Structure formats: C-alpha cells, structure tokens
Amino acid sequence: MQNTLIPRPLILGSTSRYRRELLERLRLPFEVCAPNVDESALPQEAPADLAQRLALAKANAIAQQHPKAIIIGSDQVADLNGTALGKPGTHERAVEQLQAMSGQTVIFHTALAVVCAESGFTAVDTTVVRTRFRTLSAAEIESYLQAEQPYDCAGSAKSEGLGISLLAAIESDDPTALIGLPLIRTCEMLRQAGLDPLLHGKTGVTQ
Template sequence: MPALYLASTSKYRQQLLAKLTTRFHTARPEVDETSLANESAEQLVRRLAIAKAQAIAAGLNAGLVIGSDQVALFNNDIIGKPHSAENALAQLRRFSGNTVTFLTGLALVNAQSGNIQVIVEPFNVSFRSLTDAEIMAYIDKEQPLDCAGSFKSEGLGISLFSKLNGDDPNSLIGLPLIRLNQMLLNEGVNVLFLDEHKGGSGLL
C-alpha cells in the first residue's frame, strides 16, 4: 500500500480517518484559506481541499494525500468557527428553526502520478426551535467554539436538530468517508485488506 497522509492536524478528521485505517501520517498544510474575490462557497472548499493535499504531496516522492475543507452556509452567508461563547450564541440563535447547509471539499492527490480526485459533499442540518436557555446550556456543556456552526453533531449537538439530510453523516464532522473510500479504491487501495499491525499513525 502506498503511504497515506492526512493533510490536517484536526483531531476530528484524524478520528474519522481512523475508522477506515490507522495506517496514516498527519501533516499540517501551510495554506492561505482566505476566499478569493467572487468565489462561491463550493469553489472555495474545492480549491482549499486540493491546495491542502498538494501542499503536503509537493514534499513527497510517493504516497496518497487527503485534503479536506468545510464551510457552513446560511442565507448565502459563509459561517465559520465562533471562537467565543458570544459568537456561538449568535450563530445558534440564527439557526433556530432553520436549515444550514454544510459543504465539505475532499481531495485525494497521488504524489507520484499527480492524479487528483476531488468532490464537494453537501449535508443539510435542520435545527428545531431553540430557546436562549437551551442554547446557552448547550454551549456551556460542550464548548463547541472550534466547530463551524457552533455544534458537535457527534456529541450533544444532536439534541439541537429536528432533521439531518445527506449521504454521509461523517461529512458533517469534516471527512466524507464513503466518498474517500471510493477514491482509495480508485487508487487500488482497499482498506478491508490492510494489515493494521504493519503501520500506524504518525505526525510529520
């Protein structure tokens, strides 16, 4: 199997990739994530997913590199990480009773051949009507300040929703595993036949 690299030091993405295999290395890509003029959210996550994977692949002779980027969209506004409880409260107030779309860009770059596979996976989250007391209790308990949209769907954030709609719930956390698995198969890698004891995760 070619070496597998995750172009991210996100603990959430590492945990997701470990569902498929523990045989991967992680590396932090040095990429400017500023959006370009007139760039749509879909174009942004596609470009950044490729850029992150290519940034790591550039220093390799061989291997497969995974890049991913995610944004939340609400009323055509790109919603980022709140970074503070006040911002998280404001975000969740806006989402109450409404639907937010998450777009996750996923790229797999073959460092040897230069081949690039890339997709953008949408996922819709519908919020139930929330009181300020509920929102503040949630923020206090889970502290979702480093999560786009101010919630952790894999945790207590599930209590905020009325409906989830998408092909792969893993994409909501940051890595569409179903599509990634197909990309790996396209490169001749079947995770079902990997010997997990011959490798492990590591940090570049």
C-alpha cells in the same frame, strides 16, 4: 489477519482531531501533516467553491513535500442562505451563529481531495449535508455551548455529540460528512488511488 503490503504511504493533510478520528475507522496506517494554507475566502466566493478550493489546496501543499504519498485534504464550510459560516473561535461568536441558524436550514459542504503527485492522481468532490435546526431558546444555546464548547467546529455544533439535540432533521448520503470527513467517498477515492481499506488495512484478527 493484518495486511502490511501498503502500496503508498497515506497522509492526512489536516490537524483536525475530528478528521483524524474518522480516518482511524478505516484501520489504515497514516501520518498527519499540517498544511500551510490561507483559508480566507476569495471575494464573492460561494461556500461550496470555498470548501472545494481549500480541500485541494491542502492536499496539494502536502503533496509537494511528500510526492510519493497519497494525500487526503478536506475542508468544511457551513452555508446559511449563501453566507459561509466558519469556526466561531469564541463563545460570543458561537452564540451569534446559533442564533442565526435557529429555525433555519443550514447546508454543510464537506469537500474532499485525494492527491498523489508521483502517480498524477487527483480526485476532488464535495458531499452536501442539509441540516434543519430547531427553534432554539437563548437558554438552550447557552447550555449547549457551556457543555460542549464547539468553538473549533464550523457552525458551532457537534452533531456526533450533544449538538444533535439542536437539530430537527439531517439529510445526507454520508452521515460522517457532517463530522468533517465523508468516509464513503474517502474509501472510493482511496481505492481509485490504489489503496483499499479492506485489502491494506488492519482488517480481521492478527494471529
């Protein structure tokens, strides 16, 4: 039976369709707001630090506009030997990224921030996913990019789709982190903020 007693509104501070689809799994009503945040890296900023700083900045930006709501901010940065790999944006850049990652271990830092300005709640954490890419031929890279066109994904690969064929191994405590939002940690933070997916979401059958 649906529980409609929602302590506070929930807002996802992201326009990513991947994060929106992941958050929908929790069956909580939520809105989506686009945070106006400069995502440029600071000089000498490590990939993990960049992801965490941006996740918190996105959550805080929305929290200023909606102080009563619980805000989720998230950011993902792919780390190849200490170099941050962002969204390629173009086919050419995606080819370059996949060529560089071929046969390499790439670390995906998926940072999560949950903020409520009115209650003073703030929680920030980063989930790490280690991925080992197969040695990829030029034909495989081209075929994959033509098929999936992952130009809006950090690291140019969608692990939830055909991109899984690019990988030899994945190590993580939370497989959803690689897609863009670590749901295990998200549930934990939401409970800490007073919003439990099992108590406040659409769980069970509505009579």
